Amino acid sequence: MRRQQAPAHSDSDVILRMQDICKDYHTGGEIQHVLKNIDLTVRKGEYLAVLGPSGSGKSTLMNIIGCLDVPTSGSYELQGAEIGSQNENELSEIRGNEIGFIFQSYYLLQKQTAYQNVELPLIYANIPERKRRERVEHCLEEVGLADKMGYFPNQLSGGQQQRVAIARAVANHPSILLADEPTGALDQNTGVQVMNLFHTLNEEGNTIIMITHDAKIAGHAKRIVKILDGVISEGAVEDA
Amino acid sequence: MRISVIGQSVKMAFSNIRNNKMRSFLTMLGIVIGVASVIALITIVSSVTGSVVDQFEALGAGTLTITAQGTSVKHGLEDEDIEKLSQVEGVEAVAPTASLSSTAVYDGTVSSVVQIEGRDAVYFQHNDDTIQSGRYFNAAEMSGEINVAIVDTDFVTNVLNGNSSLGTTFILNGYEYTVIGIKSADSSVTSALNTDSDSGGTVIIPYQNVLKMSVMKNVTSLEVYYADDADTTALEDALSACLDEIFEVTDDTADEAYSISSVDSLVETMTSTETLLSAMLGGIASIALLVGGIGIMNMMLVSVSERTREIGLRKALGAQPYRIQLQFLIESITLSLLGGLVGIILGELTAYAGTVVMGTTFSVSYGAIALGAGFSAIVGIIFGWMPAKRASALNPIDALRSE
Structure with missing residues (x-):
């Protein structure tokens, strides 16, 4: 697997480029500047942690990276395409193809099996049935749950549920795995297991952006940016 | 739009109906009662008047009756x-x-x-x-x-x-x-x-x-x-x-002197009475259908608010708003059509029982069946539209945050 060693000025492997991103919220006549002039570039194969306390604007940043929200000003390029002018349908399509979400509390559909949960993004990407089966089985194998495909979420442990969610995130080969406090609901041991899985996925070439308030968890990433009061600063750690 | 997209939505609709059996059944009941009463009433009216007309025609074809009181x-x-x-x-x-x-x-x-x-x-x-x-x-x-x-x-x-x-x-x-x-x-x-x-x-x-x-x-x-x-x-x-x-006498005064009546005109009157009666009873019964439709809308709205986070998740996973809308719309149409189907069967059975009791001949009214099926599909679309639109318009960030 190719490590992130490309020359600093090459644009060919840039996945995400944010320039001067601002996000304002209007609350009761007051304007709240949640993100202030954010500049961020992420290249293919990076494993980045965005570290910040709650209220720092990291969730807003995640929403913008994940195309769930659009910035008030500034430029956001994802895989070379400018984000901002798309309508809801187009944004959904971009999310489905480019972003693999991993949430703190897994967000699995409780009445669907592990298999069906992983299949969901592939259905929305209009992947034909046979190919879906192949990919779902492969992804669940990769997270070590090949024998739990027919299980419902409530029959699985928290760690297993988060692994199903990770399998769902990688199923459609997204450009970025976007994880929001992925270990927040897990105990120490299972949290470490999930982090090991992230490491493996990154080794295989997946680009990972992890949002967290936990410096210890952030330490698993190869690069850390800190966010405080809507301003980011490059963390010292490279290849931590 | 691709067939597979619709197929997937139908699959999801059925699985959601299965997951909420009791609620779906009760919601469907409104449509069942509405469609069954429309079908039963129309079929009974048409078979009763039909057999009366048949009797008249069998007995009085080729006959005119002149009543002449004279002047x-x-x-x-x-x-x-x-x-x-x-x-x-x-x-x-x-x-x-x-x-x-x-x-x-x-x-x-x-x-x-x-x-x-x-x-x-x-x-x-x-x-x-x-x-x-x-x-x-x-x-x-x-x-x-x-x-x-x-x-x-x-x-x-x-x-x-x-x-x-x-x-x-x-x-x-x-x-x-x-x-x-x-x-x-x-x-x-x-x-x-x-x-x-x-x-x-x-x-x-x-x-x-x-x-x-x-x-x-x-x-x-x-x-x-x-x-x-x-x-x-x-x-x-x-x-x-x-x-x-x-x-x-002249045409003006002839009415008092004599009258000519025929079975044909009687049959005509009967037939137009039947049409009127069917329309009237059908109209009354469609009020039940309307109530059933409101029931569907209510259930769909509850379903949308219960599944807000699911909708947010689906959107995050790449579901376009139109697919969310389609899924909910198909769910309400499926509910309504299932209710319509049961209603048609129940209505025909009731009509059959009714004609047996009244001693008239039973005939399946295909027009009434088409009406029942069409009505229930329309009810599903009309009353499912608003909830489905609401679901598709949910903001994924807010939806994901909801409990």
């Missing part, structure tokens, strides 16, 4: 007038009829009022399937000198105390009559129209005998027989012209 100058029709009418083009034969009502005495007991009909040979030529047992009047009896009668089953029950043997005698208007034939109770248009529950029954006696009993010497009622393929409108016009001449 103050000329009462009723005389023999030569009847002769004239029988010469009108298109007329096969005319049969004067006379009717009276009176009491009869049997075994010393006076009955309630019975209908007395006078018929002649021509009538029996054209109504040769009237009697169940016994025989018609012969030529000698037609002369008016012999007192014989054909009685209907009502008469047998009410007057003769159930004694249906031929040769039984009873007293009618002071004359002793002998039963020579029995006819079924409702085998003539006249008696079908005179379904007077007080009537003790009908007795048919030779035409001349009735004239003898009544004060009136002239004929006031006449049956006109014509070929099945005749143009009835032209025939009625020709008869009118002839009658105008007989009574020396």
